[in-house]
Amino acid sequence: MDAELPHARRDSIAARLLNGQPVVATALASEFGVSEDAIRRDLRALAAEGRCRRVYGGALPLSPALEPMAARIREGSDRKGGLARAAATVVKAGEMLFLDSGSTNLTLVEFLPEDADLTVVTNSVEIAGAILRRQDLRLIVVGGLADPFVGGCVDAAALQTVARMRFDHAFLGACSVSAEFGIGAFHFADATFKRAILDASRHTVVLATTDKLTEQAPHQAAALSRVDLIVLEAATTAEQRSLLERAGCRLLITPND
Amino acid sequence: MDAELPHARRDSIAARLLNGQPVVATALASEFGVSEDAIRRDLRALAAEGRCRRVYGGALPLSPALEPMAARIREGSDRKGGLARAAATVVKAGEMLFLDSGSTNLTLVEFLPEDADLTVVTNSVEIAGAILRRQDLRLIVVGGLADPFVGGCVDAAALQTVARMRFDHAFLGACSVSAEFGIGAFHFADATFKRAILDASRHTVVLATTDKLTEQAPHQAAALSRVDLIVLEAATTAEQRSLLERAGCRLLITPND
DNA sequence: CCTATATGTGCACGATTTTGCATGTTATAG
């Protein structure tokens, strides 16, 4: 890994951080064969670009990817409620739905119409629990080896299971959303699984909190053209919206309350 | 968890607190390999930021969501906790376990040995959630159509899945336990599923609170001879025990504390 | 060819953060 180009070294460090790995300044210095000063300058630059969090001794990834699902559940469900309420309006009675893992989709459960004879399929353990608590929903659990970071099953077994299903609406969890990169995921297996969901569903909906639009995720799950509808908060800029629309997406803006 | 970075250590502690887990200063010190002074400084800093409540011996989360559960574990005074604590002793490092649905088995999750390289398979949504919260356990979810009464999957798909597995220990949930009728279940599909579990496991353990011995369930899952070990409370009578023993079961009596 | 500029690097210096230990104090259990 002896890169002559300074820029390559910085990219390499950035890639690790994007993957959720913390980095130690001294270790990087010896690994790349440069002084700690050079590494420190890299880390400072990356932090200035908002690509990591500078801490004493090195740097930490700022994306919540490295914190397991359980820790992410409790935060910020207020704003997500608006998104979920708006997204739930696309659901019709008798449909078969898929809810991908993600805290936003967890919020969606309580806004699904009541007694509408819905069948809900999910690979998320947490979401399955929420659905089970609502006794008017039929629940199908997608099993497999559970990924603690994703909070559900995205392995080959799960992929095979959903490949034999056909959803009316799939609510995809997105770690990042952008016009160029499309729907991003923090983990490779998760991205692959999301593609399988896309293939298995007639309509795909993505709930995107505003922070998802600036987030950077290393793996592309799908291009935006594959997504039928993106639900956005009212706090998004007109530029952000037009970019997504030009990428071929219908938008649903949450009414401010 | 080699946290070279001081700030990463603080984040890790903060994540646990956010999860509702209380933390003990001395335990954290040995876990992270630093002196208690460093931990105390971390906890003081977190408390100053309003991210936890400082108490003698450690710190408590502000949100008391999971606190009652954690308190129960410490005291060990809960009846099911005693059963679970005793049952967990049969588990050895590296094993593959099955946890059947049931509130007693849910309690068992907290008592499984830590960092023992365990793989836990379950068909219960609730238990899967508890396992996922423990980051040292590998979780395999048995999927399928979830039965709202059972709280998990006991359909044909689930049955097929476990038929291709081999467990070192299966912890069977029992709706009733008796010498003549064996292990009883309230639902037909659940009883069928339990038999599949029996076929797939080398050792079968049943945790039976005393009320299960007088309960009557309509479906027989299996005869007692198929069960290797029954864990009982100390409050059982000598007659109850001898009846079960004569049916061919090894008994483990919870020590009273 | 020479020079100007930009970029990256390493080193030196003082400032900051973190740590472990010693001190005395306070809380909890019996």
Added chain:
DNA sequence: CTATAACATGCAAAATCGTGCACATATAGG
């Protein structure tokens, strides 16, 4: 009330940081 464990505080050592500066390299233009 007493013993023990946990606590806060001060302090010195170590690690890390930020900044200024000198040097090297590359590119572009005169």
